[in-house]
Amino acid sequence: xxxxxxxxGGKQYLVSPGQKLKIEKIEKVAGEEIVFDEVLLFSDxxxxxIGNPLVTTAVVKAKVIFQGRxxxxxTIKFKPKTRYKKKIGHRQPYTEIEIxxxx
Numbered sequence: 001x002x003x004x005x006x007x008x009g010g011k012q013y014l015v016s017p018g019q020k021l022k023i024e025k026i027e028k029v030a031g032e033e034i035v036f037d038e039v040l041l042f043s044d045x046x047x048x049x050i051g052n053p054l055v056t057t058a059v060v061k062a063k064v065i066f067q068g069r070x071x072x073x074x075t076i077k078f079k080p081k082t083r084y085k086k087k088i089g090h091r092q093p094y095t096e097i098e099i100x101x102x103x
Contacts, residue, residue, distance in 0.1 A: 004102045005041040006060050012040060015060060015099045025093040028064045034097065036060040042102070059103050066096040 003016050009024025028034060039058040042049045049055050069091040077086040 001043075001045050002102045003041075003043045004039050004058060004060050006036045007038040007040055008036060015102070017099055017101055019099045020065065020096060021099075022094045022096050024095070025067070026064070026095045028067075028095070030064050030066055032064050033100070034062045034064060036062065061100045061103070062097040063100055064095060065098055067093070068096065069093050 001016060003014060005012055005014050007013075008026075011024065013021060013023065015021065026034060037054075037059055039055045039060060040051050040053065042051075042055045042058040049058065070093075072089050072091050075088045075090070077088070078084065
């Protein structure tokens with residue numbers, strides 16, 4: 001089984017071909033291809049390559065499926081005795097991708 005650890009959006013993801021995952025928003029249209037060249041670890045099932053800090057020979061290709069926003073998270077700021085109350089909502093944008101190949 002082929003595995004890789006990629007770095008994108010300040011986070012690290014363990015990916016394999018055919019896997020779908022949500023990552024931090026990338027400015028691409030649905031259907032476009034993304035190439036992740038920041039590969040930290042690569043394994044083809046027989047041997048493992050660990051980068052120092054990156055594996056320069058490995059490349060992960062993915063396809064953008066959907067651009068979306070997560071469910072709303074509400075936050076309330078409150079200070080007693082001062083009549084201060086504030087309600088804030090936030091929806092984090094994300095990009096859903098499908099891993100096509102790991103080379």
